[in-house]
Amino acid sequence: MAEQVIYPFWEQNKQTKPMIEDVMPHYLDGDNLKVALDFMAYLRENKIKPTWTSVQNGWSGMCKGKVLYWIRLPQVKSHLDANESPNAHFRNIKQSSGINWTNSWIITPYFNHLDTYGDIIASEGLDNFFIENLHLCRPNCSSSVQKPGNKWCLPGVSKNLLGKEVQGICRGDLYSTMTAWFVNPCEVKIGYIKRLLELEIQARKQ
Numbered sequence: 001m002a003e004q005v006i007y008p009f010w011e012q013n014k015q016t017k018p019m020i021e022d023v024m025p026h027y028l029d030g031d032n033l034k035v036a037l038d039f040m041a042y043l044r045e046n047k048i049k050p051t052w053t054s055v056q057n058g059w060s061g062m063c064k065g066k067v068l069y070w071i072r073l074p075q076v077k078s079h080l081d082a083n084e085s086p087n088a089h090f091r092n093i094k095q096s097s098g099i100n101w102t103n104s105w106i107i108t109p110y111f112n113h114l115d116t117y118g119d120i121i122a123s124e125g126l127d128n129f130f131i132e133n134l135h136l137c138r139p140n141c142s143s144s145v146q147k148p149g150n151k152w153c154l155p156g157v158s159k160n161l162l163g164k165e166v167q168g169i170c171r172g173d174l175y176s177t178m179t180a181w182f183v184n185p186c187e188v189k190i191g192y193i194k195r196l197l198e199l200e201i202q203a204r205k206q
Contacts, residue, residue, distance in 0.1 A: 017052040064204040113203035127162040133180040
C-alpha cells in the first residue's frame with residue numbers, strides 16, 4: 001500500500017511546485033497508479049499538461065486561456081465539517097473503487113461548452129457516465145457560504161441535462177462550469193474522460 005504521508009507532502013508541494021508524476025507514487029499504487037501516470041502522459045502528449053496550482057494539492061490544465069481540468073491528490077488539512085466523512089474531501093459520494101480516500105486521485109473536467117456537444121455525448125452512449133459523475137450538493141456545501149443574501153445550496157437544484165432530469169446539482173457548478181468528479185477512474189473510464197475532454201477542446205477552438 002502506498003505511504004500515507006499526506007499533509008506534509010502538500011505543504012512541501014506548495015513550495016516546490018512539482019510535476020504531478022513525481023508526487024503520485026506517494027499516494028497511489030498498483031493499477032490505480034499506472035492508470036493515473038498513463039493519463040498524465042496522454043495529457044502532456046496532447047499539449048494540455050497538468051501544472052501545479054496552490055489550491056488543495058492540485059494541478060490544472062489549460063485550453064484557450066481557461067481551465068480545462070483540475071486534478072487533485074489528497075491532503076489532510078481541509079475545510080471538512082465534523083459531520084462529514086473523510087472521503088468528502090473529494091465531494092463524491094458515488095466513489096465505487098473501494099480505495100481509501102488517502103490513496104485516491106480525482107479529475108474534474110470543466111465542460112464550459114456542454115450545450116454544443118451534448119447530442120454527441122448522448123449518441124455515443126456517454127450520457128449516463130457523465131450524469132452519474134456530476135458534482136452533487138452535500139451538507140454544508142461550500143457553495144452555500146453563510147453571507148448576507150446567500151442561499152443554502154442543499155438540496156441543490158434540478159436541471160435537464162442530455163435529455164434527462166437531474167436533481168441535486170451543486171449550484172456552484174450549475175452556474176459556472178458544470179463539472180463532473182471522476183474518482184480513481186479505471187482504464188475504461190479514462191477512455192470516456194479522454195473523449196469528453198476532446199469534445200470540450202474542439203468546442204473551445206471553434
